Amino acid sequence: MADRLTIDLEAGELTCETDTGTTRHRLDTAEGFALLSRAWLRSGWQTKHVYTFTWLGRPIIQLPEDMFRVQEVVYRLKPDVIVETGVAHGGSLVYYASLCHAIGHGRVIGVDIEIRPHNRAAIEAHELSHLITLIEGDSIAEDVVAKVRACVAPAESALVMLDGKHTRAHVLAELEAYAPLVPVGSYMVAADGLMQNLAGLRRWRDESPTEDWSWNNPREAAREFLARRDDFRLDPPAFAFNESPLSEPVTYWASGWLERVRER
Numbered sequence: 001m002a003d004r005l006t007i008d009l010e011a012g013e014l015t016c017e018t019d020t021g022t023t024r025h026r027l028d029t030a031e032g033f034a035l036l037s038r039a040w041l042r043s044g045w046q047t048k049h050v051y052t053f054t055w056l057g058r059p060i061i062q063l064p065e066d067m068f069r070v071q072e073v074v075y076r077l078k079p080d081v082i083v084e085t086g087v088a089h090g091g092s093l094v095y096y097a098s099l100c101h102a103i104g105h106g107r108v109i110g111v112d113i114e115i116r117p118h119n120r121a122a123i124e125a126h127e128l129s130h131l132i133t134l135i136e137g138d139s140i141a142e143d144v145v146a147k148v149r150a151c152v153a154p155a156e157s158a159l160v161m162l163d164g165k166h167t168r169a170h171v172l173a174e175l176e177a178y179a180p181l182v183p184v185g186s187y188m189v190a191a192d193g194l195m196q197n198l199a200g201l202r203r204w205r206d207e208s209p210t211e212d213w214s215w216n217n218p219r220e221a222a223r224e225f226l227a228r229r230d231d232f233r234l235d236p237p238a239f240a241f242n243e244s245p246l247s248e249p250v251t252y253w254a255s256g257w258l259e260r261v262r263e264r
Helices: 030-046 064-077 091-103 117-124 142-150 168-181 193-198 218-228
Strands: 004-008 013-018 021-026 081-085 107-112 132-136 158-162 187-190 232-234 257-260
Touching: 004 030, 013 030, 021 030, 030 193, 064 091, 064 158, 081 091, 081 168, 091 107, 091 132, 107 142, 117 132, 132 142, 142 168, 158 168, 168 187, 168 218, 187 218, 193 218, 218 232, 218 257
Parallel strands: 081 107, 081 158, 107 132, 158 187
Antiparallel strands: 004 013, 013 021, 187 257, 232 257
């Protein structure tokens, strides 16, 4: 992240000052867009921008671009099951269920250590609840992992979204636990790797500690997981359509797309 950005809208350029020097970029270049996007992601995180959206009636708490990108993958792969750890208000589960409904294939499993009664009631009353299975418990506990695996038949394909507890150790344990569900060509996504760039910051009206985020984050978990194994690789999906000079997404899921490339 740049130490200082100066934006000149009249000139259509920005100046980036860091410890190693100063560079200038036009706003209509990929480099200028990337620098502005990083600043926007930081500001959006601190102001809780993602806490302003719903999907079919349920708060979703996701960056819209991440949701657009993942639907491209769901449509291309058409997984039999989408497994998500981290239920919260259920918006993401409803979103994935709506994709399954739209393409006429697939269902969703949501796992959380605590599914609050009002959220469970709202999810179970939703029009798409018939496509959603809820499992309450620690996502890395042996009995919970066994329940999830029991819901996926041996021949079925899964896409796994890890968006629960975001510590390095927990996400690493989730990656190991749910990897067997993912066939060659599908993905596990360790969400919120952006945390690494936000160490020490505070959200609006939130005093939760973030000082250890520089190392205690999903990106580090994914890096350690990949260092142990050769059957997955870090490979974010390429843009399915692109008539721009851009090649990188604006994402909370930085370094989080792990593709299965071979059987173990």
